Amino acid sequence: MLSSFRSVLPKSLHKTSVRLASTGSVKMSVREALNSAMAEEMDRDDDVFIIGEEVAQYNGAYKVTKGLLDRFGERRVIDTPITEMGLTGIAVGAALKGLKPIVEFMSFNFSMQAIDQVVNSAAKTYYMSGGTQKCQIVFRGPNGAAVGVGAQHSQDFSAWYGSIPGLKVLSPFSSEDARGLLKAAIRDPNPVVFMENELIYGDVFDVSEEALDVDYLCPFTAKIENEGTDITIVTYTRNVEFCLTAAEMLDKQYGVSAEVINLRSIRPMDVDAIIKSVKKTNHLITVESTFPAFGVGSEICAQIMETEAFDYLDAPVQRVTGADVPTPYAKELEDFAFPDPDIITTACKKVLSME
Template sequence: MSFRIPIRALAKGAVTRSAFRVQSMRFASSKTMTVREALNGAMAEEMDRDDDVFIIGEEVAQYNGAYKVTKGLLDRFGERRVVDTPITEYGLAGLAVGAALKGLKPIVEFMSFNFSMQAIDHVVNSAAKTHYMSGGTQRCPIVFRGPNGAAAGVAAQHSQDYSAWYGSIPGMKVLVPYSAEDARGLLKAAIRDPNPVVFLENELLYGQSFEMSEESLSPDFTLPYKAKVEREGSDISIITYTRNVEFSLAAAEILDKQYGVSVEVINLRSIRPLDVDAIVKSLKKTNHLITVESTFPQFGVGSEIIAQIMESEGFDYLDAPVQRVTGADVPTPYAKELEDFAFPDPDTIVRACKETLSID
């Protein structure tokens, strides 16, 4: 959903800033919103709120974004604030980091986060480390956003999940929205954050619709970088994020109906900072825990969660070892049948929960 206003109307002063509220009003007329609409609306409202915010990336302007997340923003804000670039992640990310160091607030769209590897020197060495290396004198308010992880049949070079990669970097914040409300509230918070934020979206969630609360439709709505209890439970905790929240909720339904198991599902929403308190709090209730992610098994988010549990009071509440459900330890296959085997699904999660609970 977008709200298109001709540039010439803006130039003539025919459209006031308050007219831009129409898009939020249109969203408010419905109780549901797709993740794509949530991201689009969040960026539009933050650009409306702060003239220093601009969007830069490949095909973000005239083509409305490769996934149409920036649809209508060029018509609304013009070429100065919605900037198309050549195919050069290293160049566009470096330009954006420089702009952020001078006080602007760029939103960098990577067409795929796999392509951020071309720009990783700017993301890690320049954006994440400068505040510390400058003795706290130089901020870098920038958001790097785009689709992350596997989609459907895009093969190994376009399917990697970078949550653990970027989550290991001091100075960087890493957010992983699941629902439309997550996407809207977390992106608005990220844009207002004076620190660099990596915002990892899921391509297959863009078109999914979610219920929205009245509070979330406000232009002032933001979310803290804290985990959310998506489903209350008492027998086992599933700690997960992004699209695997959907699979974990489906697994929880199966376990409840077939085995009478009460499952608590925790949506992390943030990889860095990691809400360890929420994880331990859930573990204290259930005494059993598994993690679910679509990263490679070695050095992943689940590994960090287990380490945090072992090093905290959470260890005293474990009645069984923690299990990790991860992607396969192979480059993502192109063939659909093999790709389906390579990532978690509800049945995989159900099996892990049954093993943890010693259910036959």
């Protein structure tokens, strides 16, 4: 298995990505996981290609496509001018003709330049054609705030795209999430919006031997990252890390057992997993690094209100979100604008009537 995994990575990544752990798993960064997923799917299917700004000669703005131009050539790894509207239109047209593009947005903030192509052309064509014209395409890239990039480059579009029928919206946390979800997205016959977080590209996780298989596909379902009995914390992408830290703090300081759910898929949302957990813990908070209004947490609250889970709640659901302001540029203010483990812990204590 290890030798076959080496074969799909560019040589420049071999040294850092294939150190075996004692469990038989592999240590891999999120960046390497995404790279290997695309390489394997391009090996598997000649119709899969990558298109975007600086994805080829520069190896990607965040080096996620490193080595793929050398391996697959200019026909399948395509650099474009700085025109999201143009490159996305080309990719959607290619998908409508049966190819399977992977569109890299340097930032999902820039996808606003191509919103018509994503929402009107890609998402709705299958339905409007009566099921006769599919559009198999993946839109991927960093989403949400980074560090010091200002208000126009710091938005989380999970709820934006999650509200559109016809799109699937995924947001991975770990390397195994990233690898399995991206492979599943590329093979999915529907348009998929794949939202990464640039602050975790370099984070290294164990990837199981099962997930290294070339045909391993991660289901579009939630994953329980930490089992608990007292309160449910639902989150996605980088905030999973903060929620796990908060769960550890709650356990050590207060003896509170928190269940942390990693959504992984924003649409379809695994509401059943949330309901099952709430029935066990009777308390719920949601955590996201975005504006409070009309967000993923708001949708979860509505789903809980409209299902049998509401009858199991012993306290109102608490949403933990970013501040309701354009993201500040100043580092000190930016730090105050988004959740951290202390804020998450405080929200849990409030729901549990501990303060």
